[in-house]
Amino acid sequence: MVEAQQDFIQERETKIIKGNEAAAYAAKSARVQVISAYPITPQTTVVEKLSEFADNGEMPGTQYIKMESEHSVFAAVIGASKAGTRTFTATSGQGIFYAHEMIHWAAGARLPIVVAIASRGPAPPWNIWADFTDVLSQRDTGWMSSFCASHQEIYDEILMSYKVCEDHEILLPKFVAYGGFILSHTSKPVIIEDQDLVDKYLPSLPSEEGWPHIWMDPKRPMMFGNLIMPSGFYYEFRMKIHDAFIQAKEKIKNATKEFENIFGRHYGNGLIQEYRMDDAKVGVLIYGDLALQMEQAVDDVREEGYKVGMIKLRHFRPFPVEDIINSMKKVEIIGVIDRATAFGSQTGGPVSGEVKSALHEINGAPKVLSIINGLGGREVSLEQQKNQLKMLVKFKETGELPKDMIHGTLWDGLLEVE
Amino acid sequence: MVKLKEVLESCQEEYFLPGNSCCAGCGLEIALRWAMKALGHNTALVTPASCLNVVIGLWPKTAPNFPFTNMAFAAAAAAATGMEAAFKAKAHRFPNRGWDEITALVFAGDGGTADIGIQGLSGAAERNSNIIYVCYDNEAYMNTGIQRSSSTPHGAITTTTTKGKERYKKNLPGILAAHEIPYVATCSISEPLDLYDKFKKAKSIKGCKYIHILAPCPPGWGYQSEESIEVARLAVKTGTWILYEVENGIMTLSKKSKSLLDPSKRAPLIDYLSKQKRFSQISEKDLIELQEIIDHNWERINVELSCQEQYLK
Numbered sequence: 001m002v003e004a005q006q007d008f009i010q011e012r013e014t015k016i017i018k019g020n021e022a023a024a025y026a027a028k029s030a031r032v033q034v035i036s037a038y039p040i041t042p043q044t045t046v047v048e049k050l051s052e053f054a055d056n057g058e059m060p061g062t063q064y065i066k067m068e069s070e071h072s073v074f075a076a077v078i079g080a081s082k083a084g085t086r087t088f089t090a091t092s093g094q095g096i097f098y099a100h101e102m103i104h105w106a107a108g109a110r111l112p113i114v115v116a117i118a119s120r121g122p123a124p125p126w127n128i129w130a131d132f133t134d135v136l137s138q139r140d141t142g143w144m145s146s147f148c149a150s151h152q153e154i155y156d157e158i159l160m161s162y163k164v165c166e167d168h169e170i171l172l173p174k175f176v177a178y179g180g181f182i183l184s185h186t187s188k189p190v191i192i193e194d195q196d197l198v199d200k201y202l203p204s205l206p207s208e209e210g211w212p213h214i215w216m217d218p219k220r221p222m223m224f225g226n227l228i229m230p231s232g233f234y235y236e237f238r239m240k241i242h243d244a245f246i247q248a249k250e251k252i253k254n255a256t257k258e259f260e261n262i263f264g265r266h267y268g269n270g271l272i273q274e275y276r277m278d279d280a281k282v283g284v285l286i287y288g289d290l291a292l293q294m295e296q297a298v299d300d301v302r303e304e305g306y307k308v309g310m311i312k313l314r315h316f317r318p319f320p321v322e323d324i325i326n327s328m329k330k331v332e333i334i335g336v337i338d339r340a341t342a343f344g345s346q347t348g349g350p351v352s353g354e355v356k357s358a359l360h361e362i363n364g365a366p367k368v369l370s371i372i373n374g375l376g377g378r379e380v381s382l383e384q385q386k387n388q389l390k391m392l393v394k395f396k397e398t399g400e401l402p403k404d405m406i407h408g409t410l411w412d413g414l415l416e417v418e
Numbered sequence: 419m420v421k422l423k424e425v426l427e428s429c430q431e432e433y434f435l436p437g438n439s440c441c442a443g444c445g446l447e448i449a450l451r452w453a454m455k456a457l458g459h460n461t462a463l464v465t466p467a468s469c470l471n472v473v474i475g476l477w478p479k480t481a482p483n484f485p486f487t488n489m490a491f492a493a494a495a496a497a498a499t500g501m502e503a504a505f506k507a508k509a510h511r512f513p514n515r516g517w518d519e520i521t522a523l524v525f526a527g528d529g530g531t532a533d534i535g536i537q538g539l540s541g542a543a544e545r546n547s548n549i550i551y552v553c554y555d556n557e558a559y560m561n562t563g564i565q566r567s568s569s570t571p572h573g574a575i576t577t578t579t580t581k582g583k584e585r586y587k588k589n590l591p592g593i594l595a596a597h598e599i600p601y602v603a604t605c606s607i608s609e610p611l612d613l614y615d616k617f618k619k620a621k622s623i624k625g626c627k628y629i630h631i632l633a634p635c636p637p638g639w640g641y642q643s644e645e646s647i648e649v650a651r652l653a654v655k656t657g658t659w660i661l662y663e664v665e666n667g668i669m670t671l672s673k674k675s676k677s678l679l680d681p682s683k684r685a686p687l688i689d690y691l692s693k694q695k696r697f698s699q700i701s702e703k704d705l706i707e708l709q710e711i712i713d714h715n716w717e718r719i720n721v722e723l724s725c726q727e728q729y730l731k
Contacts, residue, residue, distance in 0.1 A: 033504070033507035033508075033511070034500060034503045034504050034507055036496075036499075036500060036503075060510070061507055061510030061511060062507065063503035063504070063506050063507050065499055065500065065503050065545070065547075066545070067496060067499075067541060068537060068538070068540065068541030068544070069537060069538075069541070071492055071493065071496070071537075071538070072493065072495075072496030072499075072537070072538045072541055073496075074493075075489065075490065075492075075493035075494075075496035075497040075500065075538065076496045076497065076499050076500030076503070077500055078489075078493075078497055078500065079464065079487075079489075079496070079497035079498060079499065079500030079501035079502075079503075079504065080500035080501060080503050080504035080507070081500075081504075082487060082497075082501065082504075083462075083500075083501045083504030083505060083508070084504065084508065085503075085504040085507050085508065087500075101490050101492075101493075102490060102493060105489075105490055105493075205511065208508070208511075208512045208515070215485075216462045216485045216487065216501055216504075216520075217462075217485060218459050218460045218461065218462065218484060218485055218520060220485075221459075221482070221483055221484045221485050221486070222485060222486075223474065223475075223477075223480035223482060223486045223487075223488075224486070224487045224488065225487055225488035225489070226471065226474055226475065226476065226477050226480065226488050227471060227472055227476050227477060227488075228476065228477040229476055229477075232476070232477050232478070233477075
């Protein structure tokens, strides 16, 4: 153990680091006070990097608890957050599923916990590669959730998340998800911001009193979470959670704008980010790391003379209904690309189903084509994405759809099975 | 041991207030009242799903007069660990304000401890989290309607062991002692001064402390509510429930159990069993078996104490 510094020290610096390390740096930049963690592939290097920070005395005062399971990880950050501290953890796939009970608990208690998710496919069969079913399956838990398309965005999005989550009108927990291995284990240059600037951007750490609605303080003894009868306020508390989600949309937009003003990096309006949509006739809505490659696909297909565009979905919860409607009205055909499953739903993909529901009864709404690809980390090549765009163009021009659609959804990139 | 007069003088204050919805004669209520008398107001409590969840009062009423949070069934030890970490973090940010002097306390039932909560508890013990974890043991899932737990004794009837439980009571204090935490103790609600002393001691020790309290349950065990203390006392007198401490690995029998190392000093087991309906169908064979378990437990303690003596020499 090295002697601890007096304070968090960080000058603006570009580092070539893994996506997971970007998450760890973000937690450090946010001066998180309590971290609890349990290793799971492909999240492990987040907790390793944080251990390095803690052991080197680079996070003075921060408590780092190495737990024995994800259920306990979430219980620990819940306990720590209740007592009025800024908390952080990271997990993935099975870890989320194991902690599901506590994930509900954190939202019910309105705790602004931020959790990085290196997404991976659910087992069985065992899978550790990019697939957003893990975080999307937490849809109704009361957690906000967002996706990152780049290493830099992981760092930036975690900072922006604390700003929104800790807003006293919001007070909700949030997942920040990025594709396992594709972003978690590859290295890219990431700007780590100056500590003073981050301090200026983020709300100050919770006061000695803690959060306005929950605390653990012998000077102010209070009971939290006891049984409430159906005639009590349970129902109203639940309504309030939904209300906070709707309010969060504006807060996310503001936090993104302010982030851009201070740090100079642009993420659309925070909820969605358009790419060459203004004159597009055909578009796709996509999320996570595949959105980055899709920008290239859009450029390439445009070179061939087709006016295509892309909407990057940044937030899944709150779901940006209005922004999606406004953006999609620009095109006649929209492909919604899921790297996740919602078995037995209208489309089989969690986001495409949401989009269809958002566009229902909207005049001038485009036709939606549901596409699923890349499950369990299956490679999605640039060529494949270009073909997806061209398929949509063809659909617009000729009304012709691929012959191998399955129940109305294109499961793109399936292996041939005899 | 502390004198009753002393306790009554210095601990007038009640922390678990009247108006709570405990059954008459509830062992848990006595356990929590006396534990809190020893720990005082500078205590923050986490309780998982258990009777305690309910008897504290329905929202917005509340009987505990100290910080209290409800927690999911398997999550109490971990949540207390996180809470204690937050107190440390706050002590760093707001020094000399007493944040690091708060006792993080868990009060869980035997199901929440021996069954669903054992992983979290084992994790906290291995990490030596600075918490006091209390299991109030009423030997079944009483809150949900008297179903068997791994802490239910052999032969006891529950709603899920209608002919009496076949398996034996899990030795939780033994499991915790095997984690080599600084302090493990067993208590009975019939010995409040012993309990008081043990909580005082636990409060003074850094690291993970585990206290297991036998807390009889009138409806669950099937006896009249005014007999709770008597039933708990018989559990001790018959040697069924052994009072001891393990401090830094060294076991000491507590006063009421010390003399019972000599089997002839133990009250007949039937005195304890015959008070309770849950043992009403017990067979001759089971009775012998239960006696053998008790004798075996004592033999093990005897061996442990002799080994200890040798070692300490």
